[in-house]
Amino acid sequence: xxxxxxxxxxxxxxxxxxxxxxxxxxxxxxxxxxxxxxxxxxxxxxxxxxxxxxxxxxxxxxxxxxxxxxxxxxxxxxxxxxxxxxxxxxxxxxxxxxxxxxxxxxxxxxxxxxxxxxxxxxxxxxxxxxxxxxxxxxxxxxxxxxxxxxxxxxxxxxxxxxxxxxxxxxxxxxxxxxxxxxxxxxxxxxxxxxxxxxxxxxxxxxxxxxxxxxxxxxxxxxxxxxxxxxxxxxxxxxxxxxxxxxxxxxxxxxxxxxxxxxxxxxxxxxxxxxxxxxxxxxxxxxxxxxxxxxxxxxxxxxxxxxxxxxxxxxxxxxxxxxxxxxxxxxxxx
Amino acid sequence: xxxxxxxxxxxxxxxxxxxxxxxxxxxxxxxxxxxxxxxxxxxxxxxxxxxxxxxxxxxxxxxxxxxxxxxxxxxxxxxxxxxxxxxxxxxxxxxxxxxxxxxxxxxxxxxxxxxxxxxxxxxxxxxxxxxxxxxxxxxxxxxxxxxxxxxxxxxxxxxxxxxxxxxxxxxxxxxxxxxxxxxxxxxxxxxxxxxxxxxxxxxxxxxxxxxxxxxxxxxxxxxxxxxxxxxxxxxxxxxxxxxxxxxxxxxxxxxxxxxxxxxxxxxxxxxxxxxxxxxxxxxxxxxxxxxxxxxxxxxxxxxxxxxxxxxxxxxxxxxxxxxxxxxxxxxxx
Numbered sequence: 271x272x273x274x275x276x277x278x279x280x281x282x283x284x285x286x287x288x289x290x291x292x293x294x295x296x297x298x299x300x301x302x303x304x305x306x307x308x309x310x311x312x313x314x315x316x317x318x319x320x321x322x323x324x325x326x327x328x329x330x331x332x333x334x335x336x337x338x339x340x341x342x343x344x345x346x347x348x349x350x351x352x353x354x355x356x357x358x359x360x361x362x363x364x365x366x367x368x369x370x371x372x373x374x375x376x377x378x379x380x381x382x383x384x385x386x387x388x389x390x391x392x393x394x395x396x397x398x399x400x401x402x403x404x405x406x407x408x409x410x411x412x413x414x415x416x417x418x419x420x421x422x423x424x425x426x427x428x429x430x431x432x433x434x435x436x437x438x439x440x441x442x443x444x445x446x447x448x449x450x451x452x453x454x455x456x457x458x459x460x461x462x463x464x465x466x467x468x469x470x471x472x473x474x475x476x477x478x479x480x481x482x483x484x485x486x487x488x489x490x491x492x493x494x495x496x497x498x499x500x501x502x503x504x505x506x507x508x509x510x511x512x513x514x515x516x517x518x519x520x521x522x523x524x525x526x527x528x529x530x531x532x533x534x535x536x537x538x539x540x541x542x543x544x545x546x547x548x549x550x551x552x553x554x555x556x557x558x559x560x561x562x563x564x565x566x567x568x569x570x571x572x573x574x575x576x577x578x579x580x581x582x583x584x585x586x587x588x589x590x591x592x593x594x595x596x597x598x599x600x601x602x603x
Numbered sequence: 604x605x606x607x608x609x610x611x612x613x614x615x616x617x618x619x620x621x622x623x624x625x626x627x628x629x630x631x632x633x634x635x636x637x638x639x640x641x642x643x644x645x646x647x648x649x650x651x652x653x654x655x656x657x658x659x660x661x662x663x664x665x666x667x668x669x670x671x672x673x674x675x676x677x678x679x680x681x682x683x684x685x686x687x688x689x690x691x692x693x694x695x696x697x698x699x700x701x702x703x704x705x706x707x708x709x710x711x712x713x714x715x716x717x718x719x720x721x722x723x724x725x726x727x728x729x730x731x732x733x734x735x736x737x738x739x740x741x742x743x744x745x746x747x748x749x750x751x752x753x754x755x756x757x758x759x760x761x762x763x764x765x766x767x768x769x770x771x772x773x774x775x776x777x778x779x780x781x782x783x784x785x786x787x788x789x790x791x792x793x794x795x796x797x798x799x800x801x802x803x804x805x806x807x808x809x810x811x812x813x814x815x816x817x818x819x820x821x822x823x824x825x826x827x828x829x830x831x832x833x834x835x836x837x838x839x840x841x842x843x844x845x846x847x848x849x850x851x852x853x854x855x856x857x858x859x860x861x862x863x864x865x866x867x868x869x870x871x872x873x874x875x876x877x878x879x880x881x882x883x884x885x886x887x888x889x890x891x892x893x894x895x896x897x898x899x900x901x902x903x904x905x906x907x908x909x910x911x912x913x914x915x916x917x918x919x920x921x922x923x924x925x926x927x928x929x930x931x932x933x934x935x936x
Contacts, residue, residue: 497830502904
């Protein structure tokens with residue numbers, strides 16, 4: 271069992287041994303340890319080999335100094351300067367929150383970053399500050415558009431956070447693919463099958479073999495053509511608005527070192543006090559959430575994450591020996 | 604065969620014979636005839652009985668005069684004054700566009716309206732004006748949350764429009780349910796079955812009988828728990844932000860005259876020229892759309908609508924004798 275602080279330190283030490291400065295290493299450490307703490311192994315230490323590979327190949331600048339600019343009254347543009355996303359997101363957050371509080375709604379275009387983590391980590395602090403938040407990002411071609419045979423969209427997650435006053439915010443974070451790529455990678459590593467409908471092999475045929483999906487195959491979108499249009503929308507919001515690579519462009523431009531490609535992210539923040547219902551929105555939405563939570567069989571997104579978090583605080587975080595050993599190798603660059 | 608103008612006139616005459624003023628009747632006429640023109644029968648004349656019932660019951664004010672107010676630099680609030688949505692949307696549109704052009708992004712909270720039509724009709728003109736647009740609305744309880752047994756969410760459509768310069772915008776409009784309620788209603792009317800997974804009967808059991816889904820049953824969300832969270836997000840964006848009824852509240856508060864309940868809508872407009880890529884975004888996104896359109900089996904959302912529109916302009920619009928006869932009865936109040 272490890273504590274969140276120990277995981278953070280381990281990540282930070284590994285990254286600094288491979289060319290990150292302390293500021294970037296600490297931001298990544300917070301993101302990766304939060305994933306482990308909340309039970310999201312596919313975005314935790316499992317991704318360290320990719321992070322390290324991108325530093326060693328020189329694709330990512332571990333000492334990047336992100337810049338934040340308010341380019342329009344309701345638009346913040348953050349240039350990650352070819353670094354990992356977490357530090358750029360932390361630096362841009364306050365400007366996004368302020369723009370939303372001033373104008374009612376604001377957007378953040380995050381450009382020139384390498385994004386490899388969960389979106390909920392970024393959305394949660396904005397929702398904790400009392401704002402509604404949304405985030406979208408792209409990746410490399412991994413998902414087959416509805417009706418087509420070959421991958422074109424990224425796994426393109428979208429994330430939504432709703433503030434709940436004194437309670438932790440309601441946050442969901444879901445890939446446009448039928449399954450998160452990280453989970454397919456873990457199934458492949460462990461030799462486990464995935465459900466039919468998760469993806470196709472290199473010939474475009476349906477398969478339950480996770481390794482075949484990874485080896486030249488592709489994922490299917492969730493929910494057929496409706497999930498496919500959501501994946502498309504995310505491409506346009508992220509790459510179309512920010513000017514960064516679409517997933518199919520990143521597929522070509524990336525050096526395929528195993529780490530995340532260069533790309534962008536699109537975030538929204540909305541201040542619910544600016545919509546004409548400042549006195550009642552919290553009580554009104556709490557009643558909705560309580561009614562939903564009270565339905566037999568229904569669940570509130572994020573509740574499992576918070577339950578894991580509470581458990582981790584008491585019992586610590588279980589990291590497999592295999593994962594831990596492979597991380598410790600990175601302590602010596 | 605009828606022309607778009609003839610349908611518009613018929614709708615307008617029916618509504619004015621039942622208490623609408625000319626301004627509201629004309630706005631509804633444009634919305635309903637556009638649906639018929641584009642091949643969306645489930646949002647066309649098929650809905651006239653519901654519109655007329657709501658006027659006759661006094662639930663909807665056919666002479667409502669919507670008011671438009673910019674309540675924050677990036678937020679427009681439109682009060683529909685208990686009228687149908689189309690006139691309120693037409694009145695608010697310019698203010699939303701201006702706020703987005705000034706600030707980069709803006710939102711519109713539409714309150715106190717009765718919404719019964721497609722969202723693409725509203726999103727298209729904003730995208731034609733060169734902005735990215737999104738729209739969300741709720742309804743009455745009709746969709747079962749993932750894992751639950753009873754309906755709680757509305758069919759909650761979301762709509763997205765992307766501007767394409769000289770070409771018609773890319774627009775998709777999709778319900779959070781596995782099938783649009785209007786299409787289930789048409790299948791029930793025609794005695795046709797619907798695919799397994801579309802909905803449940805009054806006991807919460809899966810059924811292919813459209814009539815059983817309408818008669819006390821409910822729809823399922825598209826894409827399992829991911830579609831369910833999207834339906835939930837739409838409830839929060841629409842009712843949570845605007846203060847209007849959540850779908851489960853509208854279910855209780857509506858007089859069930861067959862017309863749409865009182866509710867709200869949430870729209871976003873984004874000016875792509877404000878994100879730091881003003882010179883290239885159009886060319887960049889056109890390349891993406893062309894690549895997607897070029898994939899074997901893939902299709903661009905909205906293309907079928909535009910094809911129907913082109914056909915309607917040449918050959919006219921086919922309206923079934925049954926639908927036409929039932930409409931003409933409304934000419935005499």
